[in-house]
Amino acid sequence: MIVIENLKHVYPGGRRQPARTAIHDLSLSVPAGAFCILSGPNGSGKSTLFRILCGLARPSAGRVAIAGHDMASAADEARRVMGVVFQSPAVDKHLAVRENLELHAALYGIRGAELRDRMAEALGWSDLKDRLNDKVETLSGGLARQVELAKCLLTRPQVLLLDEPTTGLDPASRRSFLTVLKRVQKSRGMTVLMTSHVFSEAEDADSVAIMRDGRLLAYDSPAALRARIGQEVLVIQARDAAVLKVGLAATLGLPVARYGDELRVEDLPPAEVPRIVERALTTHRDEILSIAVKQPTLEDVFIHITGKSPAEAQAAGRVEEGALA
Numbered sequence: 073m074i075v076i077e078n079l080k081h082v083y084p085g086g087r088r089q090p091a092r093t094a095i096h097d098l099s100l101s102v103p104a105g106a107f108c109i110l111s112g113p114n115g116s117g118k119s120t121l122f123r124i125l126c127g128l129a130r131p132s133a134g135r136v137a138i139a140g141h142d143m144a145s146a147a148d149e150a151r152r153v154m155g156v157v158f159q160s161p162a163v164d165k166h167l168a169v170r171e172n173l174e175l176h177a178a179l180y181g182i183r184g185a186e187l188r189d190r191m192a193e194a195l196g197w198s199d200l201k202d203r204l205n206d207k208v209e210t211l212s213g214g215l216a217r218q219v220e221l222a223k224c225l226l227t228r229p230q231v232l233l234l235d236e237p238t239t240g241l242d243p244a245s246r247r248s249f250l251t252v253l254k255r256v257q258k259s260r261g262m263t264v265l266m267t268s269h270v271f272s273e274a275e276d277a278d279s280v281a282i283m284r285d286g287r288l289l290a291y292d293s294p295a296a297l298r299a300r301i302g303q304e305v306l307v308i309q310a311r312d313a314a315v316l317k318v319g320l321a322a323t324l325g326l327p328v329a330r331y332g333d334e335l336r337v338e339d340l341p342p343a344e345v346p347r348i349v350e351r352a353l354t355t356h357r358d359e360i361l362s363i364a365v366k367q368p369t370l371e372d373v374f375i376h377i378t379g380k381s382p383a384e385a386q387a388a389g390r391v392e393e394g395a396l397a
């Protein structure tokens with residue numbers, strides 16, 4: 073399990089820049105065997121938190137424990153039970169898949185029969201079994217990421233940390249990477265914390281943590297997060313969102329939220345929706361560019377919780393699959 077208690081991190085200022093608090097009093101606990109996605113807009117503190125969790129940065133205050141090992145007093149023990157997949161590749165692309173895995177195993181003193189067992193185990197879930205003698209540079213982006221994951225699995229981590237591991241992958245490779253990751257996570261009962269910008273990746277997680285400005289704004293299951301928005305959402309693209317927001321709120325007698333050029337009316341009972349849409353169109357037809365009714369998704373939750381506009385959320389993430397930040 074991963075325990076984060078009252079964590080604070082301040083980047084010291086210099087001559088030209090003031091000190092910056094990247095994490096403010098953040099507490100979060102990921103139970104053993106759970107899959108948690110960490111999301112948030114750019115600059116929300118995800119990378120800083122990730123670096124502290126892997127032991128690459130020391131927090132200014134607070135505590136982190138990995139599988140019961142305190143990162144301050146038992147960092148070696150914590151690292152021993154942890155695997156980390158970084159965003160930038162950490163395998164040698166000029167070496168074959170097998171060579172990369174053997175090199176990593178050698179660093180941990182794994183050899184002989186044990187190496188054979190662990191290689192089989194680390195590759196069992198993957199699509200790499202026929203590609204062991206191929207150089208990593210000849211693999212697709214998705215398969216190359218699987219090499220990173222297999223490398224981590226050689227040491228049988230109890231806790232796996234992944235920093236946007238699907239960045240740069242096409243949607244199909246991203247999906248297949250996630251499928252194998254979830255399969256191996258479930259079968260080994262690993263605790264996984266993964267940062268992600270992709271909403272669809274978060275849908276199958278056990279829990280989703282949403283950060284903004286160094287604070288944890290929400291931490292719950294995807295279903296519970298969606299329930300915060302309530303029932304259906306009316307999404308309107310307006311000619312002039314500021315003007316229509318006032319008019320629409322008066323016409324409907326409901327709260328209307330504005331995010332950039334978009335207006336949203338949340339938690340609409342499905343039976344009421346036709347009447348609400350008709351009233352909006354009858355009174356404001358010329359001011360409305362488009363109108364849609366939808367079931368809340370995690371993207372809607374993200375917009376609701378962070379206050380980011382859909383354009384901001386999408387600009388920071390990857391739009392094609394519904395981005396998290």
Ligand SMILES: Nc1ncnc2c1ncn2[C@@H]1O[C@H](COP(=O)(O)OP(=O)(O)OP(=O)(O)O)[C@@H](O)[C@H]1O
Pocket residue numbers: 083092093094112113114115116117118119120121
């Ligand atoms: N080395 C540093 N020195 C000073 N400030 C920093 C440093 N690294 C990050 N920050 C600041 O700390 C805050 C959090 O940054 P961080 O990179 O952790 O966020 P993030 O959520 O990972 O963003 P992104 O999604 O863009 O990678 C930001 O205000 C950032 O400007």
